[in-house]
Amino acid sequence: MEKYLLHFNDIRKQDVAIAGGKGANLGEMVCAGFLVPPGAVVTADAYRQFMEENGISISEIMDNAESTENAAAYIRKAIVSGEIPANIKEQIIGFYLTLGTNARVAVRSSATAEDLDDASFAGQQETYLNVIGEEALLQKVKECYASLWSSRAISYRKAQGYDKQKVALAVVLQQMIESESAGVLFTQNPAGNSDDILINASYGLGEAIVSGIVSPDEYICARDGKIKKSVIGSKEIQIVYDGQGTKKESVSAEKRKQQVLDNELIRHLVTETLKIDVHYNCSMDIEWAVKDGKIYILQARSITTIGDEPQKHFSDTDFAGLPVIKPAKGRMRENVLFNLEKLPKPYFPLDHDFGDAVGKQKEVLITEVGFSMNAMCPIDDYGVSSFNMGGMKPNRNIIHLPGILKQMKNEEYNTKKSSESLRSCMERFEQEKALACVSIQELGESLRRMQVLIGDTAYGRFRYAVFPQVLENFSLGRTLKKVNATLNSYDLMEGLDYVTADVNRAMADIARRIKGNPDELKAVMSLTFSEIVQKYPDLSEAFDGFMEKYGNRSDFNCYCFIAKTWNDDPDRLLGTLRTMLRSKDAKILSKQESDAKFEALMTRVKDTIGEKTYVKFAAKVEAVRHYHIIREATQYLWESEFAYCRTLLRSCAAGLDVSYDNLLYLFAGELFEACRKGQLDDGMQTLIAKRKAKRALAEAYWNKCMEESLATGNSGIIGVSGSSGMATGKVCIVKSPAEFDKLQPGEILVCTYTDPEWTPLFMLAAGVVVDTGGTLSHAAIVAREYKVPAVLATGDATKKLKDGDFVVVDGTNGIVITVPVT
Missing domain, CATH: 3.50.30.10 (Phosphohistidine domain)
Known part of the structure; x- marks a missing residue:
């Protein structure tokens, strides 16, 4: 008989596809020896079997429903009224009886896209506490299944980019602990010093804190468990058992004023949870409970974001041995500042090797035309980046300079080559995505190919579009000055269909639509993205179309692995849209208006310089406009390439059983080698720890480089x-x-x-x-x-x-x- 229920000790962290994120982490901790209440997981295969035997086809329902909300309601009703197959029911009840007569259990949803390193799906599916009896248990399992298809959960998954038809649900069954106190602990304080531990604690069951209905005690501790700061919360109520389910109960005035945990218990809690941090090798968000002096771990997940940690103070002694910082002057200062537009923070090692696949192509081109230059932002083995203020010197390729410059002024050649290069890179990218890599070795090889593809995308961009455009801009700019001193070559981009212009026009269309609907306007200015798409299906459809075309627009377009796209964080899109909605005059011309503006400018040029000169001018303009389209298209292409690299890296992290964040501290070659071996050996673990310890120094040194190299010496x-x-x-x-x-x-x-x-x-x-x-x-x-x-x-x-x-x-x-x- 197929096993549809697995005990915690049969599950490991990598079993997310079987046990969901919550179940996989609980199994991992049990096997590592942590004190976790007894439990088991009804597997994702059980969910699929239930859906199949009850004839519930998600794709069919979604395709035929009038709206997502209607589909969601129909799916939930079908699930709750469905029948759990006999073989699955037998295994669930068999496990329940091992816990004792009328055992109290928690029934927790554990989605296969939950508690991952790149996204926390907390609160999107249901948890039921203090469930007693076989029939109640089976009913709550079905209700967990149904919660996967709430409108809120569907909207959240859509916003996060998880396929609605592939997600499945496992269910955690766990013996309840009638806790005297419970809470949440972060092994890295998300709102302060990263070396500190943050604890929230309250009386009764931990649900009071998780649901946000009490103001808990807050303790900030050093890593030895010593309390650095204690804030006594009001703790007016606690959640306790109530027959079936739970109830709220008042806390006495005396207990409200007291510290929930004494100092010794706090030290013990810190010691135990830091073992989990070490085991996972990343900062953790841990739910815990205390009963009769024993600390039980109820849940653990990695903290899902790299926070902006407060800057520690570093002195010149800390920077000893790093390159001496020299002031950048004149043209060098301008060059440094131009490049820093893409580097507001120093690279992580992996970001350096992938993001620099773009910047490196400039060095390659400079070398081809006859000059050698050092890397603009070299990075050492500790992951500390610095500026290179050195200039260029001729190399033996200098003899090719005249020929290459002539070629870069050949509009017909560059137009053809830039189009070919873009088309080739786009085709290779689609082929790569179609491979659907599964094994850790395949994922590593795909990332290796993606690194090459990113470099090739950038080379074609710079060689056949950007550099030729810069050369042509000088001559075009001189001609435009004859028409009007305020004109420049970028005035010639009016009327073009290129990514940024298309994004702005599409966003302006959405903004106009929202401004015409007061209810939608109020919602967009105040609600979250997931709340908006749930409440306004028609607006959700408009957002879907926009995201499908432009959702890979990123915040740091030359960062690969720490960047986020609008698809990753749709609330960021709202921030941009709200800015547009607050503007009385959008200043964005329609395509027709922009076309007319361009034609008017060209007519003025023709009238100023004459027919004969205008023919050559118009040919150059046509080429430069083409270059600009290529420039924008390749920019968006490598943003999309980077987004796919992040998807691959998340899969690598799961396969290597390590946090996504930790892999950022490896250089590309090291990551590829780890994937080839299928594991992170002790040497690589040591490298990660060493570079992680240096990250605060790397950021402080980067800021010091910026300040000292770019200082002007005056107050203006x-x-x-x-x-x-x-x-x-x-x-x-x-x-x-x-x-x-x-x-x-x-x-x-x-x-x-x-x-x-x-x-x-x-x-x-x-x-x-x-x-x-x-x-x-x-x-x-x-x-x-x-x-x-x-x-x-x-x-x-x-x-x-x-x-x-x-x-x-x-x-x-x-x-x-x-x-x-x-």
């Missing part, structure tokens, strides 16, 4: 002209997309960097000031498009200015002047 704010004109206004410093809502119409946007996600902010800003970038950077291009004065490459404007300062942005001369407020 001096940069380069990104977009001409002058603007006066109040400063608003925006540090990340999470702060987009800060910027108000008419304020001066001041930030460290921008990328395409920031584009709608230029609709609100009167002027723009950026620490990084340059005349060809994203901020400059968008500022010129929207006629917003901009000063870029200031180096430290975000440090010299503060919210509320009044400044004059002189985009023509590249300076920012602070205006005293009287």
